[in-house]
Amino acid sequence: xxxxxxxxxxxxxxxxxxxxxxxxxxxxxxxxxxxxxxxxxxxxxxxxxxxxxxxxxxxxxxxxxxxxxxxxxxxxxxxxxxxxxxxxxxxxxxxxxxxxxxxxxxxxxxxxxxxxxxxxxxxxxxxxxxxxxxxxxxxxxxxxxxxxxxxxxxxxxxxxxxxxxxxxxxxxxxxxxxxxxxxxxxxxxxxxxxxxxxxxxxxxxxxxxxxxxxxxxxxxxxxxxxxxxxxxxxxxxxxxxxxxxxxxxxxxxxxxxxxxxxxxxxxxxxxxxxxxxxxxxxxxxxxxxxxxxxxxxxxxxxxxxxxxxxxxxxxxxxxxxxxxxxxxxxxxxxxxxxxxxxxxxxxxxxxxxxxxxxxxxxxxxxxxxxxxxxxxxxxxxxxxxx
Amino acid sequence: xxxxxxxxxxxxxxxxxxxxxxxxxxxxxxxxxxxxxxxxxxxxxxxxxxxxxxxxxxxxxxxxxxxxxxxxxxxxxxxxxxxxxxxxxxxxxxxxxxxxxxxxxxxxxxxxxxxxxxxxxxxxxxxxxxxxxxxxxxxxxxxxxxxxxxxxxxxxxxxxxxxxxxxxxxxxxxxxxxxxxxxxxxxxxxxxxxxxxxxxxxxxxxxxxxxxxxxxxxxxxxxxxxxxxxxxxxxxxxxxxxxxxxxxxxxxxxxx
Numbered sequence: 001x002x003x004x005x006x007x008x009x010x011x012x013x014x015x016x017x018x019x020x021x022x023x024x025x026x027x028x029x030x031x032x033x034x035x036x037x038x039x040x041x042x043x044x045x046x047x048x049x050x051x052x053x054x055x056x057x058x059x060x061x062x063x064x065x066x067x068x069x070x071x072x073x074x075x076x077x078x079x080x081x082x083x084x085x086x087x088x089x090x091x092x093x094x095x096x097x098x099x100x101x102x103x104x105x106x107x108x109x110x111x112x113x114x115x116x117x118x119x120x121x122x123x124x125x126x127x128x129x130x131x132x133x134x135x136x137x138x139x140x141x142x143x144x145x146x147x148x149x150x151x152x153x154x155x156x157x158x159x160x161x162x163x164x165x166x167x168x169x170x171x172x173x174x175x176x177x178x179x180x181x182x183x184x185x186x187x188x189x190x191x192x193x194x195x196x197x198x199x200x201x202x203x204x205x206x207x208x209x210x211x212x213x214x215x216x217x218x219x220x221x222x223x224x225x226x227x228x229x230x231x232x233x234x235x236x237x238x239x240x241x242x243x244x245x246x247x248x249x250x251x252x253x254x255x256x257x258x259x260x261x262x263x264x265x266x267x268x269x270x271x272x273x274x275x276x277x278x279x280x281x282x283x284x285x286x287x288x289x290x291x292x293x294x295x296x297x298x299x300x301x302x303x304x305x306x307x308x309x310x311x312x313x314x315x316x317x318x319x320x321x322x323x324x325x326x327x328x329x330x331x332x333x334x335x336x337x338x339x340x341x342x343x344x345x346x347x348x349x350x351x352x353x354x355x356x357x358x359x360x361x362x363x364x365x366x367x368x369x370x371x372x373x374x375x376x377x378x379x380x381x382x383x384x385x386x
Numbered sequence: 387x388x389x390x391x392x393x394x395x396x397x398x399x400x401x402x403x404x405x406x407x408x409x410x411x412x413x414x415x416x417x418x419x420x421x422x423x424x425x426x427x428x429x430x431x432x433x434x435x436x437x438x439x440x441x442x443x444x445x446x447x448x449x450x451x452x453x454x455x456x457x458x459x460x461x462x463x464x465x466x467x468x469x470x471x472x473x474x475x476x477x478x479x480x481x482x483x484x485x486x487x488x489x490x491x492x493x494x495x496x497x498x499x500x501x502x503x504x505x506x507x508x509x510x511x512x513x514x515x516x517x518x519x520x521x522x523x524x525x526x527x528x529x530x531x532x533x534x535x536x537x538x539x540x541x542x543x544x545x546x547x548x549x550x551x552x553x554x555x556x557x558x559x560x561x562x563x564x565x566x567x568x569x570x571x572x573x574x575x576x577x578x579x580x581x582x583x584x585x586x587x588x589x590x591x592x593x594x595x596x597x598x599x600x601x602x603x604x605x606x607x608x609x610x611x612x613x614x615x616x617x618x619x620x621x622x623x624x625x626x627x628x629x630x631x632x633x634x635x636x637x638x639x640x641x642x
Contacts (some may be wrong), residue, residue, distance in 0.1 A: 069547035105578045109514025353482050
């Protein structure tokens, strides 16, 4: 739909919708068509090309514009501004009033972002290191404070047992204990299978296949059963604690509790802590049994060690202490997971994003602390000789 | 001025489960006007907006926007149509991991191929148009106040110079001064950018200040449409209560 009355100016006008720039002479440039954002890239390049081709004064004739949006107005404004900086006097002629308003608005809002302050990268690195160190120390101090606060709340509850929230405690035991059994059991069973299979291959080299039972018993009972249970619970329940409490924090429920005279530590933290401390040893026991079951089954298949042989060998291989060492650690791990989960939940700021951030932090921290404490226990038991 | 219908909703029926939100709802919006949609809480104002922009699938009826039936569009046609409207959600709905300037550039990157320099410049212009200071471009949504977040959300909605602007309770959560400034901003931008506004609101002051026409949602449909003067003469009980209540009087409506 080329309108012939546009005369020679319409040569580059292929369709009605495309924008065009017509260089009449060094004092007049016609702009026409639809100057919209979808043409902006091309027009930007074309407009840059006119620099240097013009004299000391220039008119842009806008009378043939069919549409103009912010991007188009910006391009015209910027070209004009740059030409004027180069010493050319620029006039816009034939501007329809509607486009005039837009051009004025765009000119009024021509603002460049303030420059970024220059910083030495080394100084910034040092500053960041210091910041992170201080932040870590502060958080360690705060966590210690939280630990003490929970301790005091426990003491108060011991002297006033009626304050203990029994129903939520039972509810959380179901959530963190009973409902976690399938996944803890399955993982322990599979790890038992893997240890038996890999152990059998190595022991065969020495002709000492039957010692696979020792390997399974010691590793599962002392370390793997409880550690697997703790890691699964940290990922499953520690994160849930943070998310639940964090969501309540975002929703201002924690503040509401305080105004109603309820202590969030007593109402939210203690039931979770107690539930996990009770459930964790049971889960560790269950993980031990499933691990032994997997190991025993695999020994039977690969090494033809019958179940009765396995059980007899088990009695010789480990003392009851190996079993108790695993179970003793369970409440300690439970305390770490529950407190880190609840603490990070209470640290959630105002936004939903912060809930996700704190949840992942809680999982990482609690798994890390569980393994650190496990290592400490290892050294301790070595020293006392069990 | 010749009128052109840019949004036409016919016999719309929407619902959740057993509960019908709209039944037999009809509404038309003309090019260039500011239409305010009011109604009680739960009357389905937001659901209507969500249906028009395609976030909520209606059970029956037809919705035509800019001459296209939004319910029948193929994905590429839909994307092209979406580039012609902008939506401001209640709290801005800015992407929290991006700065304000990057938020504004999201629609530019999605629909067009522009150089980074040009996108930065366009983002700066939009930031200025909505009345934010230049430094705001580098801030993250969490660092902004509620009023600034709405302005930033508006800048993103305006990124592609839309023909229709949908506003979902634009002044809710703002103090009266901030709300009045936001109304003035919409009014000014409309003369500059020539868009049509479909605005869901509770705010009688906003209605009075910037709306050309008001549509009232009640009884699962639009019970009244017209300018403020016509609203004051309506007989529907909800409309009477709304436009003649104590808050309407304090908004200065009775003097119309």
